Amino acid sequence: MSSIQDTHFLEQQIARLQALLEASRQVHSTTQAGDVLRQTARIVVRELEMEGAVFLAPDGAVLVGYGDAPSAPYNNCPRFALLAKEGATLATLIVATPLGTELSIYEQDFLEGLVLQTAVALENATFHERNLQWARVQQDLDAARQIQRSLLPKTMPQIPGFAIAARSTACYEVGGDYLDTMELPDGSHLMVVADVAGKGLASAIVATIFRAAFRSLASRAVSLEEMAAQVGQQHYDEGDEARRRYVTAILLKLDPETGEGEIVNCGHNPGVLVGADGSIRMIQASGPPLGMLPGMRYMAEPIHVPAGARVLLYTDGLTEVFREDDEEFGEGRLAETFKELETRDPVVILDSIWATLAAFSNNAPPTDDMTGLALCHLEAATA
Numbered sequence: 001m002s003s004i005q006d007t008h009f010l011e012q013q014i015a016r017l018q019a020l021l022e023a024s025r026q027v028h029s030t031t032q033a034g035d036v037l038r039q040t041a042r043i044v045v046r047e048l049e050m051e052g053a054v055f056l057a058p059d060g061a062v063l064v065g066y067g068d069a070p071s072a073p074y075n076n077c078p079r080f081a082l083l084a085k086e087g088a089t090l091a092t093l094i095v096a097t098p099l100g101t102e103l104s105i106y107e108q109d110f111l112e113g114l115v116l117q118t119a120v121a122l123e124n125a126t127f128h129e130r131n132l133q134w135a136r137v138q139q140d141l142d143a144a145r146q147i148q149r150s151l152l153p154k155t156m157p158q159i160p161g162f163a164i165a166a167r168s169t170a171c172y173e174v175g176g177d178y179l180d181t182m183e184l185p186d187g188s189h190l191m192v193v194a195d196v197a198g199k200g201l202a203s204a205i206v207a208t209i210f211r212a213a214f215r216s217l218a219s220r221a222v223s224l225e226e227m228a229a230q231v232g233q234q235h236y237d238e239g240d241e242a243r244r245r246y247v248t249a250i251l252l253k254l255d256p257e258t259g260e261g262e263i264v265n266c267g268h269n270p271g272v273l274v275g276a277d278g279s280i281r282m283i284q285a286s287g288p289p290l291g292m293l294p295g296m297r298y299m300a301e302p303i304h305v306p307a308g309a310r311v312l313l314y315t316d317g318l319t320e321v322f323r324e325d326d327e328e329f330g331e332g333r334l335a336e337t338f339k340e341l342e343t344r345d346p347v348v349i350l351d352s353i354w355a356t357l358a359a360f361s362n363n364a365p366p367t368d369d370m371t372g373l374a375l376c377h378l379e380a381a382t383a
Contacts, residue, residue, distance in 0.1 A: 033125040034064065037091065040118045041066035044095060048107055051096040055082075058089050070096040078103055080111055082119040090122050157181050159189055159256045161307075161378055165346035167354065168371040169317075175369035176203025176245075177315045178211055182218050189256060190218055193313040193373050194249035195268065197289070206245040210235070210290075224251050224264045228290065228298040232266065235291030246289040250313050252375075254305060259377055264300040266290050269316050272335045276308025280335055310349075310376045312338045317370035321357045329360050338374075346374035 030036055037055045044053040045067035052067035070077045080093040093115055097103060103111070156164045166179050176196030183189055194210055196203040213234055217227045228251065235242055248268040254261035263271060267289030270282040286299040305311055314334070321329040337356050341349050350372050357370075 030121075030125065033122055033129060036118060036121045036125050037064040038066065040093070040114060043114065044093070044111065048110065049098065051098055053096070054094050056092045056094065058091070063091060068096060070094055076100050078108075078111070080115040082115055082122060084119065084123055090119055093118075153179070153181050157183055157189060159254075162256055163344065163346050163376045163378060164191075164374070165350055166371070166373040167350045169354075169366065169369065171199050171317070171366050171369050175199060176207050177317065177369040177371040178207040179313075179371050179373055180211065180214065181373075182215070184218070184221065184253075186221075187255070187257070188261070189254050191252045191254070191313065191373060191375070192249060193268070193315060193371055194247050195315040195317075195369070195371070197244065197246050197248075199369060203245060206242065206247065209238075210247050210249075224253055224262055224300045225298055227251065228264050228266050228287075229296065232290035232292075232296050232298075233294065236294050238291070243291055246292040248285075248289045248315075250283070252303070252311065252313065254303075254375075259305045259307070259309075261303050261305070262300040263303045264298050266298055267292070269314060269319060270331060272312040272314075272338055273303065273305065274310045274312075274335075274339045276306060278339060280339055282331075282335065305375070305377045307377050308344075310338070310344070310346075310374065312349075312372065312374050314372040315369060317366060317368035318353065318357065318372055320368055321361050321366070322364075323360060324362065329357060344376045344378055346376050349374045349376075 030039060041053040041055060041064055044050050050067065052065065052069040054065040054069040055063040057063050074094050078095045078097065080095070082090040082093065084090050093111070095103075095111065153166065156166060164181070166181075168175075168177055168179060170177070176198060178194040178196070179192065181189060181191050192214060194207070194214075196206045196210065210231065213231045214227070217230055222230070228249070231247075231249075235247060247266075249266045250263065250268040250271050251266075252261060252263045252271070263283050265271060265283050265285040266287055267285050270284050273281040273283065275281070283301060283303070286301070287296050290296075303311075312334075319329055319331050319334050334353070337353060338349070341352055343349060343352075353372060354370075
């Protein structure tokens with residue numbers, strides 16, 4: 001008789017294990033977090049013949065219910081916590097038993113095993129949903145990066161007697177740095193390097209708005225001083241969020257026939273003019289960043305770029321590069337680096353500056369967008 005009982009008990013255990021395995025298979029068959037909970041609640045009610053089941057979020061909100069789901073305060077209802085790997089509670093299963101009876105040992109064991117499997121499936125489903133969301137975000141950022149890059153000059157202009165090059169590297173997928181060049185109807189060339197406060201997508205959107213305003217005014221032959229004033233006021237009028245994303249900018253207008261022009265610095269890093277004799281002139285800001293304060297006016301400075309002279313316009317990503325000891329590369333070191341480069345090839349100049357910054361930071365990842373524009377007035381014989 002004992003042998004028959006043992007056999008019957010073993011068969012029951014096997015049947016219970018098979019039922020739990022089948023339930024686990026069903027729970028793991030979906031990659032949606034809500035479906036995992038709904039499948040579990042359905043199994044609890046149908047397989048164990050419970051009155052109902054409900055899942056609560058950690059804050060007590062109802063996530064999923066099935067059958068004659070119990071209602072708060074859930075008195076005399078067994079509770080089972082779904083725990084993450086690190087021990088945090090993902091959800092709580094509350095079961096309404098028939099007529100409020102206690103769970104049998106088999107039902108208790110079954111529910112404990114089922115809850116354990118549900119917690120694993122729920123974590124996997126949550127990770128899967130996050131991965132899908134991140135993939136969608138990444139696709140959007142990739143598209144934004146392509147759009148932003150398409151707004152940069154495709155090629156640099158051919159300026160008689162001059163060589164010009166530009167380089168821009170975003171810290172993230174998109175950035176708030178902006179550069180542009182335009183040939184004006186009078187034959188002069190207009191160049192701008194700008195930097196929107198902050199980094200990432202929000203700054204990139206503001207940079208695109210700045211580009212539209214800049215190009216619109218440039219097409220109307222507005223003076224640099226008036227252009228800076230109008231762009232700054234327009235940006236300020238956009239509201240508080242735009243003001244937090246103020247824009248520093250430096251604009252250069254140059255007549256290539258004479259090398260004469262004007263430059264205006266709006267709260268930006270100082271532009272660097274290195275003369276043919278090696279002298280350095282730093283073009284400082286004549287006012288705060290654009291959009292920070294209303295009614296601001298800016299003063300343009302005359303600039304002469306004779307044969308053999310070079311100009312560097314850049315954003316603070318080139319100066320705010322740090323060593324491990326938190327020493328900053330700085331504006332002075334950048335100006336000296338630019339001065340010491342004897343080449344008149346602006347592409348080589350920018351490549352050398354980028355290489356110097358990488359060596360200075362021991363190839364640490366950039367912490368800000370980096371943009372530079374180099375303009376060289378070639379020697380008469382070279383030209």
